[in-house]
Amino acid sequence: MKICCIGAGYVGGPTMAVIALKCPSIEVVVVDVSAKRITAWNSDQLPIYEPGLYDIIKQCRGRNLLFSTDMEKHISESDIIFISVNTPTKTSGLGAGKAADLTYWESAARTIADASKSDKIVVEKSTVPVRTAESLKRILTHNSKGINHEILSNPEFLAEGQAIQDLLKPDRVLIGGFETPQGRKAVQVLRDVYAHWVPEDRIIIANLWSAELSKLVANAFLAQRISSVNAISALCEATGADVSQVAYAVGKDSRIGPMFLNASIGFGGSSFKKDILNLVYICECNGLAEVADYWKLVVKINDYQKNRFVERVISSMFNTVAGKRIAVLGFACKKDTGDTRETPAIDVCKGLLEEKATLSIYDPQVTKEQIQHDLAMNNSDLNHSNYLQLTNPATIKQVGKASNAYEAAKGAHAVCILTEWDEFRKLDYQKIYESMQKPAFFFDGRNVVDPHKLRAIGFVVYSIGKPLMHG
Numbered sequence: 001m002k003i004c005c006i007g008a009g010y011v012g013g014p015t016m017a018v019i020a021l022k023c024p025s026i027e028v029v030v031v032d033v034s035a036k037r038i039t040a041w042n043s044d045q046l047p048i049y050e051p052g053l054y055d056i057i058k059q060c061r062g063r064n065l066l067f068s069t070d071m072e073k074h075i076s077e078s079d080i081i082f083i084s085v086n087t088p089t090k091t092s093g094l095g096a097g098k099a100a101d102l103t104y105w106e107s108a109a110r111t112i113a114d115a116s117k118s119d120k121i122v123v124e125k126s127t128v129p130v131r132t133a134e135s136l137k138r139i140l141t142h143n144s145k146g147i148n149h150e151i152l153s154n155p156e157f158l159a160e161g162q163a164i165q166d167l168l169k170p171d172r173v174l175i176g177g178f179e180t181p182q183g184r185k186a187v188q189v190l191r192d193v194y195a196h197w198v199p200e201d202r203i204i205i206a207n208l209w210s211a212e213l214s215k216l217v218a219n220a221f222l223a224q225r226i227s228s229v230n231a232i233s234a235l236c237e238a239t240g241a242d243v244s245q246v247a248y249a250v251g252k253d254s255r256i257g258p259m260f261l262n263a264s265i266g267f268g269g270s271s272f273k274k275d276i277l278n279l280v281y282i283c284e285c286n287g288l289a290e291v292a293d294y295w296k297l298v299v300k301i302n303d304y305q306k307n308r309f310v311e312r313v314i315s316s317m318f319n320t321v322a323g324k325r326i327a328v329l330g331f332a333c334k335k336d337t338g339d340t341r342e343t344p345a346i347d348v349c350k351g352l353l354e355e356k357a358t359l360s361i362y363d364p365q366v367t368k369e370q371i372q373h374d375l376a377m378n379n380s381d382l383n384h385s386n387y388l389q390l391t392n393p394a395t396i397k398q399v400g401k402a403s404n405a406y407e408a409a410k411g412a413h414a415v416c417i418l419t420e421w422d423e424f425r426k427l428d429y430q431k432i433y434e435s436m437q438k439p440a441f442f443f444d445g446r447n448v449v450d451p452h453k454l455r456a457i458g459f460v461v462y463s464i465g466k467p468l469m470h471g
């Protein structure tokens with residue numbers, strides 16, 4: 001059997017690496033339009049950082065795992081084709097700012113239609129709007145060569161920074177197919193691939209529309225939990241309650257559970273915002289305005305949380321950060337990844353830059369070029385940012401990249417923790433305090449430090465959802 005995956009990104013690369021690892025008898029090829037990406041996958045400098053990934057690539061590359069730009073050849077030779085291309089939010093036209101942009105997805109589908117010379121199973125791995133398989137079917141049959149393309153939905157639930165762990169031991173694998181004899185047969189073929197390492201009871205079979213929709217709903221529920229705890233963090237600050245204690249007590253209820261209740265500066269990452277907005281758009285298209293409004297609030301609270309953090313920094317520092325140096329620790333959207341897509345750090349840094357602060361940013365995985373690119377970029381969705389956009393590249397002069405946390409904090413008026421990297425838990429905060437301007441302000445956007453310990457050193461500390469002073 002041969003599998004081809006179109007799209008060598010955060011999902012396509014790790015997912016296919018794990019299939020190749022667990023199914024040595026299957027030949028797996030990952031193709032992409034980007035020659036640069038493919039070259040990186042074939043080198044020692046992989047295009048993405050993901051713990052454990054490099055070891056698997058080293059083991060399988062050249063054995064039964066290949067990265068190539070020759071899309072036509074590998075598509076035509078394969079039995080199963082995964083589409084794992086990006087499906088970002090549309091930035092213009094109908095549904096701009098909400099609907100999924102299916103340009104890349106459609107282009108991949110057309111390539112499959114053109115390159116196929118025999119029957120194939122085509123698997124939607126990308127996150128797509130519910131009923132996308134209907135359009136896929138039409139595109140695949142557009143040049144009707146008498147070839148049968150059986151479509152499956154197999155959404156990916158991995159989280160970045162823990163992709164390999166998630167792929168090796170998934171909570172579930174979801175496969176949706178058409179309820180026809182050929183559809184059921186195709187489902188069985190894909191189920192057999194996963195059965196090489198995933199226990200049978202973790203492979204869920206559903207109808208195609210349920211599988212497509214489940215992915216959007218899973219992300220909406222996860223994001224909703226974060227917005228719920230973040231909303232409560234504001235109430236905790238107003239009342240003297242501690243959000244960590246509240247989340248712990250609430251999460252002990254087995255019906256609620258303890259995961260995903262960490263208050264933060266807001267969720268980021270490539271999926272949550274785009275998938276909720278996509279869900280909102282689908283609800284609106286189906287005339288479900290109240291349902292759309294309900295989910296919109298999850299994004300609204302997320303924006304509120306980011307703005308609230310910036311306002312707290314400014315108000316604490318005597319209502320001005322102009323000309324002040326602020327050390328920013330962490331820029332990635334979460335720990336253990338270099339991915340900055342939708343990272344809340346972009347909005348927070350832009351908010352501080354608008355107030356004329358100077359930033360010294362340190363992140364163990366994000367490059368200076370990436371930070372500058374992200375901060376110079378206009379937000380594609382103006383509706384969801386309260387801050388003015390940086391159109392003037394000169395503003396970027398206010399931004400520097402430090403090579404470690406100590407360098408970033410040296411001479412700074414304040415430290416802001418924006419990503420929960422483990423190394424920030426172990427820093428010598430006494431040394432950092434001594435190197436800073438006084439009063440030394442500390443804003444912990446991820447609750448990684450003990451505010452009592454930092455106050456004992458002399459810092460003025462603000463932690464999300466925690467009492468501002470002792471007691």
Ligand code: NAD
Nearest residue numbers: 007009010011032033034085086087104107108126127156
């Ligand atoms: P990505 O941007 O990292 O990778 C997509 C790749 O597809 C790029 O390398 C791009 O060059 C390539 N591509 C685009 N159009 C192409 C075409 N027509 N032919 C060949 N290659 C093409 O995206 P990603 O993060 O891997 O996400 C892929 C999909 O998976 C999205 O729908 C996303 O919502 C979903 N998803 C992402 C995650 C995640 O954690 N990143 C998790 C679950 C699901």
Ligand code: UDX
Nearest residue numbers: 156157158159160260261262264267268269271333334
């Ligand atoms: C998410 C989903 O978890 C995953 O199942 C899906 O396939 C893709 O989208 P990802 O965005 O990679 O994965 O990371 P995730 O761990 O979900 O974190 C997303 C954002 O939420 C990060 O910015 C993270 O810092 C934030 N977060 C997460 C919180 O603020 N609090 C939490 O308790 C958990």
